[in-house]
Amino acid sequence: MAPLRPATQTVGILGGMGPAAGADFARLFVEACSERMVQLGIPVHDQAYPEHWLAQVPIPDRTAALDDTRAGAHQPAEPLLQATGRLAALGARAVAIACNTAHAWHGLLQQRFPQLVVLHGVQEVVARLAARQVGSVGLLATRGAYDAGLYQGELERAGITCHLPTEDERERLMQGIYDGVKAGNYVLARQRFESVALALQQRHGVATLVMGCTEIPLALSEGGRLPGLALVNPSAVLAAALARQAYLDAVPAAT
Amino acid sequence: MAPLRPATQTVGILGGMGPAAGADFARLFVEACSERMVQLGIPVHDQAYPEHWLAQVPIPDRTAALDDTRAGAHQPAEPLLQATGRLAALGARAVAIACNTAHAWHGLLQQRFPQLVVLHGVQEVVARLAARQVGSVGLLATRGAYDAGLYQGELERAGITCHLPTEDERERLMQGIYDGVKAGNYVLARQRFESVALALQQRHGVATLVMGCTEIPLALSEGGRLPGLALVNPSAVLAAALARQAYLDAVPAAT
Numbered sequence: 001m002a003p004l005r006p007a008t009q010t011v012g013i014l015g016g017m018g019p020a021a022g023a024d025f026a027r028l029f030v031e032a033c034s035e036r037m038v039q040l041g042i043p044v045h046d047q048a049y050p051e052h053w054l055a056q057v058p059i060p061d062r063t064a065a066l067d068d069t070r071a072g073a074h075q076p077a078e079p080l081l082q083a084t085g086r087l088a089a090l091g092a093r094a095v096a097i098a099c100n101t102a103h104a105w106h107g108l109l110q111q112r113f114p115q116l117v118v119l120h121g122v123q124e125v126v127a128r129l130a131a132r133q134v135g136s137v138g139l140l141a142t143r144g145a146y147d148a149g150l151y152q153g154e155l156e157r158a159g160i161t162c163h164l165p166t167e168d169e170r171e172r173l174m175q176g177i178y179d180g181v182k183a184g185n186y187v188l189a190r191q192r193f194e195s196v197a198l199a200l201q202q203r204h205g206v207a208t209l210v211m212g213c214t215e216i217p218l219a220l221s222e223g224g225r226l227p228g229l230a231l232v233n234p235s236a237v238l239a240a241a242l243a244r245q246a247y248l249d250a251v252p253a254a255t
Numbered sequence: 256m257a258p259l260r261p262a263t264q265t266v267g268i269l270g271g272m273g274p275a276a277g278a279d280f281a282r283l284f285v286e287a288c289s290e291r292m293v294q295l296g297i298p299v300h301d302q303a304y305p306e307h308w309l310a311q312v313p314i315p316d317r318t319a320a321l322d323d324t325r326a327g328a329h330q331p332a333e334p335l336l337q338a339t340g341r342l343a344a345l346g347a348r349a350v351a352i353a354c355n356t357a358h359a360w361h362g363l364l365q366q367r368f369p370q371l372v373v374l375h376g377v378q379e380v381v382a383r384l385a386a387r388q389v390g391s392v393g394l395l396a397t398r399g400a401y402d403a404g405l406y407q408g409e410l411e412r413a414g415i416t417c418h419l420p421t422e423d424e425r426e427r428l429m430q431g432i433y434d435g436v437k438a439g440n441y442v443l444a445r446q447r448f449e450s451v452a453l454a455l456q457q458r459h460g461v462a463t464l465v466m467g468c469t470e471i472p473l474a475l476s477e478g479g480r481l482p483g484l485a486l487v488n489p490s491a492v493l494a495a496a497l498a499r500q501a502y503l504d505a506v507p508a509a510t
Contacts (some may be wrong), residue, residue: 016304023281026277026309030311050478051313054311056306126497183300
């Protein structure tokens with residue numbers, strides 16, 4: 001009834017950007033832990049999961065901050081650093097940022113907390129795409145993520161072509177993210193996301209779409225309405241990377 | 256683009272019992288916060304949610320502990336107290352326990368942390384049933400929750416008849432909870448839960464079923480297979496109570 005606990009590391013999730021995406025990231029992390037246990041031959045039960053903490057803290061809007069560099073403007077850096085410090089104090093050894101756009105501050109967090117592994121979700125996604133020999137993708141993201149070039153730079157380094165929406169389509173994505181998911185209107189969100197996904201598919205013939213904002217997979221899913229399009233959910237990829245960190249010491253010495 | 260933040264209180268969620276249920280509780284809490292904001296006329300956006308922390312910590316099995324009162328047996332009390340203390344240190348003013356059976360330790364937690372509101376999920380559910388003038392319910396729960404009489408006592412005080420499964424049916428529920436949800440086998444879980452739900456419906460004519468274990472709603476849902484049965488999800492009721500605590504200071508003075 002009570003198998004031994006595997007060796008696990010405490011990990012943390014930086015959420016609140018938005019909160020629905022943070023909660024969904026916790027769900028994906030628990031799923032990823034179950035899969036990791038199966039891979040490692042660990043019987044799945046409550047006490048075999050790693051201790052993990054989800055911090056859902058109010059963080060100023062990331063895209064607005066990247067757009068407004070005046071001194072004194074509301075910036076996410078300080079609350080992101082504070083929440084990361086609190087996760088470290090709770091014993092976290094690795095942290096995942098449950099927001100694509102907030103990866104603009106990844107370097108700062110990793111620099112200030114050298115004792116932590118701050119996972120880089122964008123690099124994890126690009127590594128996964130490269131391993132699967134994907135040659136080109138369409139990118140759905142926030143204006144902040146486009147302007148900061150978060151995905152474009154990493155994709156280019158991996159030799160993967162990145163197709164971007166037009167100005168008008170980016171505006172539609174922002175409506176889906178802000179007036180849609182973040183305001184609780186999922187019908188509007190899905191309509192906006194689907195229309196841009198189809199536009200990228202028709203214009204560039206992309207077969208793979210990166211949903212590069214945590215709000216997008218909350219409203220957009222594979223299947224009937226988007227035939228021929230494989231959707232990549234960066235949250236699922238990052239959650240799997242966090243699960244690998246959590247079970248780092250549980251890996252049999254032989255492998 | 257950035258409305259003022261409403262006055263909110265930081266709240267905490269005691270999870271890990273099991274972790275999938277803890278993550279689902281976070282989702283339900285975020286939904287409950289959106290609904291609360293709509294009720295209070297607060298525009299829904301990321302920064303209007305209360306700071307909240309989900310603690311997913313390994314807690315010894317609650318039913319096993321209630322069954323084994325020997326000194327030195329693995330007991331949930333100590334890790335529950337530790338996690339509650341850490342939530343308090345993070346600034347939480349109210350805490351919800353995302354496990355029905357763990358409410359056997361509610362009194363201890365509330366006594367040791369008088370500065371916190373430790374919500375009582377079972378009392379919240381019974382108050383909701385009484386407000387809706389429900390006269391009788393069927394109860395699906397763990398062996399620990401049945402043996403501790405967690406729901407039976409509160410229901411009796413409210414004058415609500417509580418129909419319980421037979422010994423054999425309780426064993427089936429435990430299989431659905433432990434070999435099913437907690438081990439990742441949702442097909443087995445659903446089959447076990449549905450068979451007991453139907454048995455209670457046929458034997459006692461109950462129209463309302465309380466899913467008194469956080470694992471049960473993860474596999475059992477209303478609709479096609481259980482016609483005529485209203486399912487009460489205590490996690491959703493408790494999440495709504497926690498959202499009320501979080502927005503306690505945001506309530507207009509006039510109401």
